[in-house]
Amino acid sequence: MILTQLPTEFEQAKPIIETIEAAGFEAYFVGGSVRDTILGKPIHDVDIATSAFPAEVKSLFKRTVDTGIEHGTVMILDHGNGYETTTFRTESGYQDFRRPDQVTFVRSLKEDLKRRDFTINALAMRANGEVIDLFDGLADLDTRVIRAVGVAEDRFHEDALRMMRAVRFASQLGFTIEPATAQAIADNAQLLTKIAVERTRVEWEKLLLGQQPVRGLQALVASALYRYMPQMADQAPMLTKLMALPTWHLASVEEAWTLLVWLMGLPNEAAIRQLLKAWKTSNELIDHVMAAWQVMTALQHDSKLAPMTLFKAGAAALKTANTVANLVGFGQPQATIDAAYEALPIQDKHALALNGGDLLKQQVVKPGPRMGQVLAQLLTAVVNGKVSNESSALLDFARMVADTEND
Incomplete structure (x- = not known):
């Protein structure tokens, strides 16, 4: 050719x-x-x-x-x-x-x-x-086939990550792993524990972001390779749910991990952090996924998100959360979420028209934890529309909060 x-x-x-x-x-x-x-x-x-x-x-x-x-x-x-x-x-x-x-x-x-x-x-x-x-x-x-060069077991003993690469290519290319290669993966799946988590994570994320992820997941489950991935040994039910979703395609690792966390049914932020730490993901990704999980939890119970939920999540995590929520059946039109976020009085805490220095200068509070508490109450009041984001109005509100605390 x-x-x-x-x-x-x-x-x-x-x-x-x-x-x-x-x-x-x-x-x-x-x-x-x-x-x-x-x-x-x-x-x-x-x-x-x-x-x-x-x-x-x-x-x-x-x-x-x-x-x-x-x-x-x-x-x-x-x-x-x-x-x-x-x-x-x-x-x-x-x-x-x-x-x-x-x-x-x-x-x-x-x-x-x-x-x-x-x-x-x-x-x-x-x-x-x-x-x-x-x-x-x-x-x-x-013929759209993934076949090891020579003896498959030899190739996987040389680098056990190749087993993950096989299932990842099944997803990315929409190919089928030929029987002898698939059998060698099943026979040697436990060798995946020899591989650095970071290397495995890259292949896992690429699989989830592939054009035909279900094909890769089917190979992952058939070979039991998933059992040797961090905190995945008992996740056959989650993988079954994942494969059963209507045709889906994820656009980012943030969406991928948010979807996994949701389908795993993790109960709280501590469990989410434990999972993502086990996979050695970045702190930025952990924060993003936890924010998206909080939004999904709120969406599941109320279609109208509270202003502080919108504010704390931020635009990126809101989009991730709603994308995943739509995949699992309870999301909203993205335009609705975007409009609600844009309607917030402020989208960033630094946009607050009063800061700690102003509180000290006006002798509203003294340096210490109380200053942070007052600023947090100001931020909540502005985001919820109870106080306008103007320095004079915020100063009056801050004095009221401080006086109430002192009573």
């Missing part, structure tokens, strides 16, 4: 390959960018594999960065772009099921491609668009 219309990203990278070839070495585009080009999907990073050893690659270009030179990877900087260029290599001795004990640089493209995870990712392409297919990856692309 020769691809005659190459994406701009490949055209821009051609001089890299041509420079390497002119020096007497082989060089090819490899990996997901080749696969996605054949499938007609947009590509992102362009990766290059070459028979040139790292020192030889570095000698050919003025600007390079040793991004992973111990594994043969050099970043070539060219016209504002960076191209990861990796020497053909073989790997051996995967004692931790995550990384090789030994990497050996070789001059053979076939030796390099045979260590790849799946046949659809073991494709190489020359600068002229000619696809090199040594493991029937084109046939598997045509």
